[in-house]
Amino acid sequence: MGRLLSYSGISTKIRAMQSKLISESEIQEMLQFTSVSHAAAWLKRTPEYAKAWADLDETSLHRGQIEKLLKASIFKDFSKIYQFANPEQRKFLDLYSRRYEIRVLKEIMTNLFDHKSTDAVDVSPYCDFFRRHSKLDLDRLTACTTMDEFINALKGNEFYVPLSRIQNHDTALLFDYGMALDLYYFSMIWNVRKKLFSGKDLEQITTAYGEKFDMLNLQFISRSKRYFSMAPADIYALLIPMNYKLKKEEITALVEASTREEAQQIFRKTYYGKKYDHLSAHNLEEFYNYMLRTTLEKASRKDPYSVAMLYSYMYHKEHEVNRLTIAIECIRYGVAPDEAMQYIRNN
Structure with a gap:
């Protein structure tokens, strides 16, 4: 009974959110459009995006802007769930949120390796999420111009140690830094799971x-x-x-x-x-x-x-955003709907 009571509120909330997720048949419907603006207009009419996108002019939205809006919806949903979660459930959500931090760190590192200004990393989809759920200083990190500066800016944060170990190798590639973050995250989850759950x-x-x-x-x-x-x-x-x-x-x-x-x-x-x-x-x-x-x-x-319900929803939300991003890209380049669905189903 205690378990049911502790999860009843958040379970109801997630079921309501899950009912708004875009189905495969709806994606097939969207793929019939021949322009990105028509696809954006269609998304504005769906229960999932109608309210958040109501004031947007779909005729002026390009693919990159739509992708940022879709990404932002992931973090918005995470925050909604977090507000309903009790302290025990937040343990899992705090653990899960590390994947979002790593995603942004990888984007910044990619620009550094490409010798692009890190100011080019658009953190707007993440700002609200990081303000509430992260200790990373995005302003400081996006101002860095070298990997050494970037890693030094992480001192005191849990991601500093795994990245600093790679920093000592002169031949280190972007792949090595990204893998170091992934292995740290996976190891942490596996090692702390028995302490948290x-x-x-x-x-x-x-x-x-x-x-x-x-x-x-x-x-x-x-x-x-x-x-x-x-x-x-x-x-x-x-x-x-x-x-x-x-x-x-x-x-x-x-x-x-x-x-x-x-x-x-x-x-x-x-x-x-x-x-x-x-x-x-x-x-x-x-x-x-x-x-x-x-x-x-x-x-x-x-x-x-149970916690599986939290994990399942966030996985399906991210999966939806990946699929919609691919669908928009296929529409942009005029890929036939049947061929587009093959790409989408593989993600």
Whole structure:
């Protein structure tokens, strides 16, 4: 009963928000338009965006502006949920919000590596969110002109240590800095989950993130061998340092496999190869989003009064924004609706 009471208010709020999310059939309807302005006008009429976009002139909106508006809706929804959350639920939301901080840090670092002014990073979609939910000083970070200056500006913040370790390597690439942030975030989640959660919440967090990390490792092993011919030692250095259903010896065998056929045979014997018999080592990227989505949907349906409901909604909201962004881009370049849906379904 206590569990039901603690989640009843936020569960009702999320169900109301979820009913406004854009469905696949609605995206197919939007793809029939031949101009970005017509698509924007259509979005203005949907329950999800009607109120927030009511005062906008769709005829003057270009693709970049629409993408920023869509991104801003993610942070607005997060803040709505946060307001309804109790202290226990906010523990998860605070943990989850690190992904948004890392997203912005990566955008700033990309500009620094491209020798562009970091003033070009438009933080407007994030400003309100960072003011409420983050300790990062965006004004200071976006004023930096070098990576050394950027990393020094993070002193005292949790992201300073993982980035400063990469800073010591003269050959460090943008990829290395981005991977350092990702590995820090993934490791932190896995290490603190038992301290923050218990019972059903702990079980669902472990399942959702455990399968996510396993699949990301499988994807990385597949891509690094298929596209980059990386040496095993280099692959090990970049894997997420945790295991769920994927055993250490299975990871070793996959990394050390000398042929694609050998890797496929090894993969079929893993938990994921047995559970998803239609899954191959070649279509892991397409399957990853499907698996994560269905895992969260099943968990939130099975126990709607749990942290899975929070994770599921934020995942689906971000998924919606990704799909709409791709749809707008396809409309802009005149991609046929059927072809556009293929790109959208893979995300």
